[in-house]
Amino acid sequence: MGSRRCSSAVVLAISVVALLNAAVALCGCSYKRIFAFGDSLVDTGNLLYSIGNSASPIKELPYGMTFFKHPNGRVTDGRVIVDFYAEALGLPLLPPSIPEEASGQFPNGANFAVAGAIALPPEYYKTNYNFTMNAPSNLDRQLASFKKVLARIAPGDGATRALLSESLVLMGEIGGNDYNFWFIDPRNPRETPEKYLPDVVTCIGATLQEVINLGARTIVVPGKFPIGCLPAYLSAHESKVTDDYDELHCLKWYNEFSQKHNLALRQEVVRLRSQNPGVKIVYADYYSAAMQFVQKPQAYGIADPLVACCGGNGPYHSGACNNKTKLWGSPDRFANWDGLHMTEKAYKIVADGVLDGPFADTPLRHLC
Known part of the structure; x- marks a missing residue:
């Protein structure tokens, strides 16, 4: 018995x-690989490598304190969203591409994102708006690096298509800095980015189409976060006009701008789907995912969603985050890390909402 x-x-x-x-x-x-493009919300070490011996706060704690226990090139206290996608797909954390661009085999994919990157080339802004975008990278440069790597690890059209058919491509978030670099100076007229918003979205769409032409069959396209709720924006554009704020004390105009970008991007995704049958293009709703923290912070153990964990003494703790500034508590009590970037805790919740729903039009775990 x-x-x-x-x-x-x-x-x-x-x-x-x-x-x-x-x-x-x-x-x-x-999916055997992830290939990622983007900015500081995605970068896993490219900027850190690129700046060499130059001083930067991301070279020092408290950046990286939560998961890695040391600075690692991610512009937060721990992991970023793409790390959680990799873990969910059973893949190692994605390596930055630049250190190994000339020789790396990238068996599990590569991350081409660079903190501070923009979508459009810097020359576009200089020519059209006489504005200097001091960006270390843009989508054209990241795409060129991607093609260079593909030509080495999967030479020939057939090999490239075969490799990309079993890969997941993450296109961003990208485009945020095209607006941030303009908006963060309150002296700049805030209406100007509305003029170039269509070109930012067109640039993202053109890059998506090129990646599809190379053979990509599954692509995730994230939208913008609600910038009107970011401590850096709340500090830079602090207003005495009550009507400038919504009921959650976020800046209405800037959140509406994020929504305009996201609407245009979603329309671009719909257009690309219609022109590329058989390609899975998933829109990831980062805006709604992040608004959870503002709408119901207690549900996530967040004390105040509109203040940064690391920063200065102002009402939103916005300011430089480095080894000399103050940590206002444990990062797991905050949604925002340093005024512009979210904490690892917040990034994981956003990632979970894309992996399992409801913040993707097709949750990633349901793609196959």
Whole structure:
């Protein structure tokens, strides 16, 4: 009797393991790699490598304090959203591309994102608006690096298409700095970015189409976060006019701008889907995902969603975050890290909402 129970228990245990393995395989689908483009919301070390010996706060704690326990090139206290996508798909954390661009094989993919990157080339802003965008990268440069890597690790059209058909491509978030670099100086007329918003979205769309032409079959396209709720914006554009704020004390005009960008981007995604049947293009609603923290902070253990964890003494704690400024508490009590970037905790919640819903028109775990 006892041995029969033991045998049944063994069979049950084997069945459970088999089911778990099947679940992991389902979560991983057939994606063997992730290739990512973007800015500081995605970068896993490219800017850190690129600046060499130059001083930068991201070279020092408290950046990286939560998960890695040391600075690692991510512009937050720990992991960024793409890290959680990789973990969910059973892949290692994505390496930055620039250090190994000339020789790396990138068996699990590569991250071309660079903190501070913009979508459009800097020359566009100089020519059209006499404005200097001091950006270390843009989509054209990231796409060129991507093509260079593909030509080495999968030479020939057939090999490139085969490799990309089993890869997940993350296109951003990108475009945020095209607006941030303008908006963050309150002396700049805020209406100007509305004029170039269509060109930013067109640039993202053109890059998406090029990646599809190379052979990509699954692409995630994130929208913008609600910038009117960011401590850096709340500090830079502090107003005595009550009507400038919504009921959550976010800046209405800037959140409406984020929504305009996102609407245009969603329309571009719809257009690309219609022109590329068979390609899965997923829109990730980062705006709604981030608004959770502002609308119901208590549900996430967040004390105040409109203040930064690391920064200065102002009402929103906005200001430089470095090894000399103050940490206002444990990062897991904050949604915002340094005024512009979110905490690891917030990034994980956003990632979960894209992986499992409801913040993706097709949750990533349901793609296959």
